[in-house]
Amino acid sequence: MSIDKEKIKDVAKLARISVNEAKVDSLTKDLNSIFKFIEQLNELNTDKVEPLTSILNQSLRSRKDEINDGKIREKILKNSPKKNEEFFVVPKVVE
Amino acid sequence: MSKEKFDYFIKGEKDKYEVVIGLEVHAQVLSKSKLFSGSSTKFGADPNNQVSFIDSAFPGMLPVINEECVKQAVRTGLGLNAKINNYSVFDRKNYFYADLPQGYQISQYKNPIVGEGKVLLDMPYGSKEIGIERLHLEQDAGKSIHDMDPSNTYVDLNRSGIALMEIVSKPDLRSPDEVNAYIKKLRSIMRYLGTCDGNMQEGSLRADVNVSVRKEGDKKFGTRCEIKNVNSIKFMQMAIEYEAARQVELIENGKKIDQETRLFDTKKNETRSMRSKEDAHDYRYFPDPDLLPLKLEQKLIDDLKKSLPELPDKKKERFIKEYGLNVYEANVLVSEKEISNYYEEVAKLSDKKLAATWMMGDLFAMLNDKGLDISRSPISAKHFAELVQSIKSGEISGRIAKEVFEIMVETGDNPKKIIESKGMKQQSDPKELEKIINEIISRNKDKVDQYKAGKEKLFGFFVGQVMKLSGGKANPQLTNEILKKLLKG
Numbered sequence: 168m169s170i171d172k173e174k175i176k177d178v179a180k181l182a183r184i185s186v187n188e189a190k191v192d193s194l195t196k197d198l199n200s201i202f203k204f205i206e207q208l209n210e211l212n213t214d215k216v217e218p219l220t221s222i223l224n225q226s227l228r229s230r231k232d233e234i235n236d237g238k239i240r241e242k243i244l245k246n247s248p249k250k251n252e253e254f255f256v257v258p259k260v261v262e
Numbered sequence: 263m264s265k266e267k268f269d270y271f272i273k274g275e276k277d278k279y280e281v282v283i284g285l286e287v288h289a290q291v292l293s294k295s296k297l298f299s300g301s302s303t304k305f306g307a308d309p310n311n312q313v314s315f316i317d318s319a320f321p322g323m324l325p326v327i328n329e330e331c332v333k334q335a336v337r338t339g340l341g342l343n344a345k346i347n348n349y350s351v352f353d354r355k356n357y358f359y360a361d362l363p364q365g366y367q368i369s370q371y372k373n374p375i376v377g378e379g380k381v382l383l384d385m386p387y388g389s390k391e392i393g394i395e396r397l398h399l400e401q402d403a404g405k406s407i408h409d410m411d412p413s414n415t416y417v418d419l420n421r422s423g424i425a426l427m428e429i430v431s432k433p434d435l436r437s438p439d440e441v442n443a444y445i446k447k448l449r450s451i452m453r454y455l456g457t458c459d460g461n462m463q464e465g466s467l468r469a470d471v472n473v474s475v476r477k478e479g480d481k482k483f484g485t486r487c488e489i490k491n492v493n494s495i496k497f498m499q500m501a502i503e504y505e506a507a508r509q510v511e512l513i514e515n516g517k518k519i520d521q522e523t524r525l526f527d528t529k530k531n532e533t534r535s536m537r538s539k540e541d542a543h544d545y546r547y548f549p550d551p552d553l554l555p556l557k558l559e560q561k562l563i564d565d566l567k568k569s570l571p572e573l574p575d576k577k578k579e580r581f582i583k584e585y586g587l588n589v590y591e592a593n594v595l596v597s598e599k600e601i602s603n604y605y606e607e608v609a610k611l612s613d614k615k616l617a618a619t620w621m622m623g624d625l626f627a628m629l630n631d632k633g634l635d636i637s638r639s640p641i642s643a644k645h646f647a648e649l650v651q652s653i654k655s656g657e658i659s660g661r662i663a664k665e666v667f668e669i670m671v672e673t674g675d676n677p678k679k680i681i682e683s684k685g686m687k688q689q690s691d692p693k694e695l696e697k698i699i700n701e702i703i704s705r706n707k708d709k710v711d712q713y714k715a716g717k718e719k720l721f722g723f724f725v726g727q728v729m730k731l732s733g734g735k736a737n738p739q740l741t742n743e744i745l746k747k748l749l750k751g
Contacts, residue, residue, distance in 0.1 A: 220554060244310065259413055259414055
C-alpha cells in the first residue's frame, strides 16, 4: 500500500490538522516508509495467532449501574472559550 | 384476518417501482447511569448537570463500562432471536461536531455484541419476517440547541455518553406500513424486556432510514439514500414516501441517484442533502485503546435467557389458545405489556371473549379520548371485569352497560353499586315483559294488523316501543321471543 499527496491532504482534513503545502511532500515520504515497514510484518503467517488486544493479561473492567458522578456544571464549563451559565456556546451550526 | 395482497409500489410515468427500506434504529438503553460514566441518564434535567469529566472528554479520563448496559443489550438481542457474541470490541468512530466533545463516538464496528436475528410482523397480507443484521452498543452525543440565540448554538451534554443500542435491520422492509409495524414491534419487545422505554417524544427511539427504489421484479438493489435521525413513525413514513418519489423521478428522467445522507425537513415535508455529511462516511474506525474486548461468559447469557419475561409473540399464541381470541384481538391485546396485564386480570374474573371485545371497543376509545395510558385508566381491571360479568349474566343489556361505563369513568365507582343505585338492572322477568308488550299491542292495533298482513319490518318498531317503555332495560332476547309469540296471537 502506498499513499499519495491527495490522500495526505484528505486525511489531514478529516483529522482537522492543518498541513501546509510545503510539508505535504515530506509527510508523504515519511508515511510511505512507515507503511512499507508495516507491510513487512504482513509476511508473517498469523493465521493461528489470536489478535493481541492488550499486553496486560486482563479482561474488560466493568462497574455497577450507579449514579455517582455529574452535578459539576461549573467545572465542566470552566475551560470553555465561550459559555453562559448553563451551556457551552459555539458558532452557529445549522443544517 | 382477510388476506389482502401486498400492494405498495411507486408508479412512475413508465414503470412501477418497489421501495426497499432498511432501518438503523437507535434505542436508548434503560439504565440509571451512562455507558462509560456514573452520571445520571434521567430525562429533563438542567442543562449540563448530568455530565462528568468522562462525558465531556477531559484529558486523561478513562471509560469504564456499565455492566447493566451490557446485560440490557444481551436481553434485547435474545428478544430479537439473535445470536449473542461472546466476544465483541469497542471501536472509535471519528468525526467532528460541536456536541461530540471526544471527537469520536465509542461504538462497535467489526465485532458487535449481537449478531443476526429476526422480527416477525403481522401484516394484512400475512406474517412477514424482517431480518436483523446486528445490534451494537454505542454512546449517544450531546444536544445542540439552535433556537435560543440568533448567532450561536448552545450545547448541552446531558445526553452525551448515554448508552444506545443501534439495531440494524436487513433491507427487508417494503412499505411505510411495514416500517410502522416494525418499529412498533421492536418497541413492544423492548418494553416487555424493560431495555428501552421506547419514548419517541423524548428521543429514546429514533432511526436512520435507508431508502432505495428498483423496478418491480428487479433483483439488484438501487442506490440508497440515508435519511438521518427521524424521530417519529409518522415522519419516517412521510420521509420514505417523499424520498421514494424523488428517486423514481430522477431515474425516469435518466438521472443518477447519489448515495448520500439526507435530512427530513418536517416543516416543508421534504428530504434534502446534508452537505456537512459529505465526508461523513469516512469514519476511520479503529479499536478503542482505552477499552479491552468485551468477553461474555456463556453462563451469563444463559442466565439472562432464563430470566426473560414472556414476549409478545409467545403471549399472542397463548392468548389465542387459552382465551379463544382471534389473531387480530390477540395482536392488539399483547401490543403493550400493560395492556396485556390488564386484559389478563379482567379475563381471569370474567368472560374472556366479551372482555376482549369491550376492552378493544369502549375502554380503548375512552382512553384514546382522554389521552391516557391503560396504566392510568380511571376504571380498574377488577371493576371492568364486574361490568363484563354483568353483561354476560344478562343483568344489564349492552346498551345499559355503555351508560354504566360512562358513570364508572366519571365516578370510579364499581358497576354493581351504579346498577343498583340507578335501578338499571335489565328487565328479565317474562311476566313483566308480557305486561309491557300487551300494552303496546293494545295501543297499536293498526300496526299489529299491518304486521300480521306481512309487513314484517314493523317488528323493529315494536322492539323500539318495548325499550322505550322499559327505559331501555328490557332484556333484548326475551323481548324478541315474547314479542314474536304475542304478535302471532
